[in-house]
Amino acid sequence: MSDPTRPPSPKIIAVANQKGGVGKTTTTINLGAALASKGCRVLIIDLDPQGNASTGLGIETEDREFTTYELLLEDIDLGRVIQPTKTEGLSIVPATVDLSSADIELISNEKRSFLLYDALRQHAMDSYAYDFILIDCPPSLNLLTVNAMVAAHSVLVPLQSEFFALEGLSQLMLTIREVRQTANKALRIEGVVLTMYDARNNLSQQVEADARSNLGELVFDTVIPRNVRVSEAPSYAVSVLDYDPNSKGARAYLQLAQELLSKNIRAVA
Ligand code: ADP
Ligand code: MG
Numbered sequence: 001m002s003d004p005t006r007p008p009s010p011k012i013i014a015v016a017n018q019k020g021g022v023g024k025t026t027t028t029i030n031l032g033a034a035l036a037s038k039g040c041r042v043l044i045i046d047l048d049p050q051g052n053a054s055t056g057l058g059i060e061t062e063d064r065e066f067t068t069y070e071l072l073l074e075d076i077d078l079g080r081v082i083q084p085t086k087t088e089g090l091s092i093v094p095a096t097v098d099l100s101s102a103d104i105e106l107i108s109n110e111k112r113s114f115l116l117y118d119a120l121r122q123h124a125m126d127s128y129a130y131d132f133i134l135i136d137c138p139p140s141l142n143l144l145t146v147n148a149m150v151a152a153h154s155v156l157v158p159l160q161s162e163f164f165a166l167e168g169l170s171q172l173m174l175t176i177r178e179v180r181q182t183a184n185k186a187l188r189i190e191g192v193v194l195t196m197y198d199a200r201n202n203l204s205q206q207v208e209a210d211a212r213s214n215l216g217e218l219v220f221d222t223v224i225p226r227n228v229r230v231s232e233a234p235s236y237a238v239s240v241l242d243y244d245p246n247s248k249g250a251r252a253y254l255q256l257a258q259e260l261l262s263k264n265i266r267a268v269a
Contacts, residue, residue: 014148020139023195028136033239034257036089046095054094058237154190161204
């Protein structure tokens with residue numbers, strides 16, 4: 001790609017952590033919007049049957065005729081399941097609760113771990129219209145999350161600044177290692193981002209110190225503060241950048257996008 005400010009298209013990142021409520025969906029939406037605001041073309045793939053990313057970006061349930069389910073299980077082309085959002089440069093493949101049966105339906109399918117990989121590569125023209133594809137994973141290390149890790153170049157791990165935050169990480173790292181050994185040798189860890197950070201709270205500081213001493217450079221310098229504007233934005237069906245661009249949350253996600261971009265440019269150079 002001739003534009004040096006952009007990574008080669010598309011960089012595919014799975015946003016994963018098997019704990020629920022740690023900020024996966026919030027990070028997917030707002031990092032996606034922040035990258036879009038910097039001129040990147042971003043596609044979000046909602047891989048969670050709860051469909052929170054879809055709802056948070058204003059895709060009503062009745063408008064989800066073609067979803068991740070059809071993409072994975074019915075061989076419908078990527079181009080047909082993508083929908084634009086109100087944010088320029090940000091599109092989404094929505095999800096519905098239908099996706100919750102995918103795990104069981106796929107058990108006897110030989111290619112069960114490669115469905116998303118195939119969907120993104122078979123129709124390369126559709127996916128190569130993007131600079132970044134962010135996959136919002138479900139709160140589990142199930143077959144859907146494995147599909148995301150097989151399809152992705154890297155995994156971005158939101159870590160809630162809470163007691164026990166680091167406990168689930170070893171299991172997540174084990175799954176990443178298994179995927180590397182079996183299906184995706186090149187899978188990297190993009191980084192760990194601390195979310196819902198409260199600078200006045202000793203616990204947040206403790207979790208940050210533990211994360212940095214255990215994980216070193218894997219932890220992003222940027223931390224995402226706990227910010228009420230971040231939690232309000234989804235009910236207005238937009239990212240926090242559109243909802244309140246001057247909020248602490250919006251500024252933190254812009255900074256995270258910048259850090260991600262500079263890491264990736266370094267990796268390419
Ligand atoms: P996950 O996708 O990992 O289950 P979510 O992104 O849905 O987690 O976040 C869980 C809850 O925490 C949501 O209600 C969300 O609005 C809230 N939340 C996430 N990040 C922040 C933040 N930085 N500040 C305030 N609330 C947040
Ligand atoms: Mg979620």
